[in-house]
Amino acid sequence: MIELPNEDLYEIIIRSLNRVNDLLVGHGERVAYGVMRLAEQDGRFSEEEIGQLVWTVLFHDIGNFRKTDTWNLVQLENDQDYSHAIYGFLFLKTFFPFSQYAPVVRYHHSTDAEIENACIEQKLKWVVKCLRIVDATDLFFVNNGRKDMDKVNAYFRNLSRRLFPAGLPLESAEFSIMRDMDAIHSRLLERIKHQVLSNVEKEALLRTLVCSMDFRSHYTALHCSMMVRASDMLADCFGLEQKVKSEIHIGAMLHDLGKIAIPIEILESPGKLDGRMWEIMKSHVMITEDILKGYVSDEILQIAIRHHETLDGSGYPRGLSGAELTLPQRIVAVGDIVSALSEERSYKQAFPLHEVMNILKQMCRAGKICPRVVQMLEEHCDSIYHAVLEKGLQAADAFEQIYAEYYELTQPEME
Structure with a gap:
């Protein structure tokens, strides 16, 4: 909500x-x-x-x-x-x-x-x-x-x-x-x-903003929808109270807002980013913080901007340790990885479920992500993975429909 x-x-x-x-x-x-x-x-x-x-x-x-x-x-x-x-x-x-x-x-x-x-x-x-x-x-x-x-x-x-x-x-x-x-x-x-806006209309306005970034490319069009779905379902599995689930939902939806300022050639780079480009990419987190700070609760803000932090302190932007990362923040971090692994990107194919789980377990052993969250995901992996893929298919259908209509309407101008 x-x-x-x-x-x-x-x-x-x-x-x-x-x-x-x-x-x-x-x-x-x-x-x-x-x-x-x-x-x-x-x-x-x-x-x-x-x-x-x-x-x-x-x-x-x-x-x-x-x-x-x-x-x-x-x-x-x-x-x-x-x-x-x-x-x-x-x-x-x-x-x-x-x-x-x-x-x-x-x-x-x-x-x-x-x-x-x-x-x-x-x-x-x-x-x-x-x-x-x-x-x-x-x-x-x-x-x-x-x-x-x-x-x-x-x-x-x-x-x-x-x-x-x-x-x-x-x-x-x-x-x-x-x-x-x-x-x-x-x-x-x-x-x-003073305008009367329902919660559904408010979410649609935010979704319009978020999808305008994701839909710049078919590689990124699915990401936010899949990531939010994974985070929502993990929050349900943990039986968290509604207020916390809402914070997770909004924080997950807004987690990549700062990418609106990142050039698409960096977002879609097929190879490893060089030092300068990697620093520009990482800056999306601080841009997200700059956009959101003061306009969402601190709980939502920290969920949105800590999805690249790791338990061992090697993450970014602040190199926080596991003791500083709450369960909602850990859930969204795992949701982000599940989505990224389950999507095709410019530099990789989508991974099947068994590979997604293997990579997540390796990250747990390396001290990067929360074992408790990964364990919960493993217990419900079939239902969560398939629900995430379904969300991705819905986003892909919307993307394809928009671009099919776009080319139909603009084709005469292009000829």
Whole structure:
């Protein structure tokens, strides 16, 4: 059960998105704020709808995460490569709790004629146009050095007049009202704080964020789902109380959040990483801590960031010893290894159950992982292993479906 307050959930998502590209820190919030202000002034949208639109716009560039080079999203926009909008649409349609707004992402880089001909309701076409205007203006602002606001405002006005010949209902046509990031953050946070979100919707928002990283590659698409399933089942086997099981579930789900800032060429390296690349890879744990600290309980935080620590003190990032590692932390560490061994990776094939257990036992003998947890896993290995594989198959099916639809929709553009 995800019982995070709305504002903490919001901070985790924003802090994660801001890690993707230094040039676009704040871009999602600025665009979400602009669309929110327009929707508020339009009068056709309920409070609930505006809140859902805010979440949608925050994720409007999620399709770019599949790119090999996530460091150059501004250049991708300049190159007119808008296939990410289609991928983002398909991704949100699959995972997002407010999937009815996924078409907004699909069409936010489309031509005027494509928007008019889209098979979506008029209210959504209006939102698409607003998103296109605010998104394009903010990118213009970023690309022009964030200095010449006269040019930015002129760009905003001209694009607004083209898409809304009858006028756009703005209190001010000046784009400069969106430059105060502290005010924007506070205003969005106030909107989100009072939104009614179920625990299922909160988990879906986090899953959307987590899967956006995992689904960058078919090698990693299964990992989080399988790892969470293994950790959840081990927690059940130990008969832990519900509060602790919830902490394990959330900590496991968020354990690799910091990988959002790691280049995919490192994540998918087919060979052994060199010293510099290995240090970059290991940094994902500290990035995870930086994102989560202050927004989840300390129990959840430590579960998330200690999955690479070992009983003998040789793990990372802090080289903790077994005496410092709690049972929930040990469970998630083993769950992570079970998932990694059970998946195909760029450098290995998936291991069958007997090899998974042999490797885990060797790690126990070497003093790396908890013998008690491995013993519990061995007692229930058939049910846990097959449940983990089933979760992996579900994630693989979702991955294949998204990419099949993606290539079907983009093929004409590629020919």
